[in-house]
Amino acid sequence: MSNNTSTTGHLLGAADIRRIAAEAGISPTKKFGQNFVIDPGTVRRIVREADVTTNDHVMEVGPGLGSLTLAILETGATMTAVEIDPPLAERLPRTVAEFMPEAADRLTVVNRDALTVTPDNVPDFNGDTSFTLVANLPYNVATPILLTLLERFDSLGSFLVMVQKEVADRLAAKPGSKIYGTPSVKLAWYGTAERVGTIGRNVFWPAPNVDSALVKFTRYAADDTQAPSHGKSSADRELVFRLIDAAFGQRRKTLHAALKTIVPAEAFAAAGIDPTRRGETLTVTEFAALAAAVQSTSHATPTTDEVEQ
Template sequence: MGTAQADGGNLLGAADIRRIAAEEGITPTKKFGQNFVIDPGTVRKIVREAGVDAGDQVMEVGPGLGSLTLAILETGADLTAVEIDPPLAQRLPQTIAEFMPNATNRFRVVNMDALKVTPSQLPQLADAATFTLVANLPYNVATPILLTLLERFGNLDSFLVMVQKEVAERLSAQPGSKVYGTPSVKLAWYGTAKSVGNIGRNVFWPAPNVDSALVRFERHAADDPRNPNNRSVGRDLVFRLIDASFAQRRKTLHAALRKIVPSGAFERAGIDPTRRGETLDIDEFVALATACKELEA
């Protein structure tokens, strides 16, 4: 069995992971970006950084064989797991029943693609005042998953995710940084992200050929002027400006946005058109979008 806990629950160790995988004929696939965590200390660290407490509503994307799943349930939280791989989704309830039987009534798994899931399909989360996302995300789709969930679930107020280190750096980057780009700015539309620690390769099976890191995110509070609901301009125009500004990073804003931004908008927004997109923060993109909207009114 895994690592014994005071409440009688257990976490998965390397031997447990390999046994469950062998029993089910499961091998980690590149298609789904699967690297399973085999170290109980690592999943506990993730849950601790996420600040999950008893009674919290939590979403996990890509639970895999259940390493992080059990660590989340260990806190007493209610967990909804979204798993794209049918054999893994089918096995997960059995693993919870075996290792943490007292948590089965606080756990549910949905066999779906997280990029396609909607609030109506996850009523437990949709009806909650707020919920948090805690996940070891597949490296190849981490950014679109985060942005899609933030867009669809207005009550997703925080997340703590493990992603490829380079992705973590992009998500938390500030203007002027070499890795600052569309993910950095779009995430800043919703709230504040920061990198909160690195994770070694040896805690995974199979070990990836890249390093991993943790990113923590807090959505802007409802009464914060930066909250999207309090902005005078919508997300679509702002994101359109962001995409165009970074499509050709070396171009000035004037050149990159000439088909979108009307004459006089830069001056109205107080932005020098000879700057490049990589120097603008989210508030400046919002100011530019607002100027465009006002001039076209």
């Protein structure tokens, strides 16, 4: 991949987007949360914020008509686009061949729901020590997609995504704020997230009725001893996430009340956590400490039936 060279191509404007959509008989659907970017400056900004270079391997989820795809390919990067909508997946290689033909061999398109993507059915990334996700995510499933991909792909080292502004705020929220919740804590298990900009509604077709924002995420290194996930297994993570779900499922209750069926009283003491606190005040590291205390007390880890409830 190091032999690739970046190129300045023709990126899609509003007229291009509407022509391609008309030719392919495609119209944006609410079902898939589709809003196509019609401004070249916006997609170039996304790629710049993501620090995509010639040597990168990029996953894009929801490429739509190819606006961001072309901006990624413009850097010289190699990429795989995951598209749920069959007509869009079929059309994308033709769009790249028309607007940036020299980049066609650096694009792979997978027609699949991003929530079903695994290293087995999208093996392109299996040989990578690290790859990056760059995407304009469908707002209704943005958080599950991010958490699912982070869980399944240990080599997903970073992402830069455009999401609904409120979602971006929640993903990057810190303990104690009103918007700090389950997505904030679970994302913090894997790495650090920050909001890096807002995007106006006028760069989309059709224009959404919400504002958008960019979230940048960097995964903790495997040897980072400060990472809450350091040395933890998938079973450990499942218990931590179970505690998070329970604490925020009743966020106005104290930890003692919200977690009474999972956490014995002595575990709070062992973890050094005041049971009269609320879940919204805990860092992910504190949730991890509480999970470790649960496992080390005389009480067993929650049964499979409890975890699945």
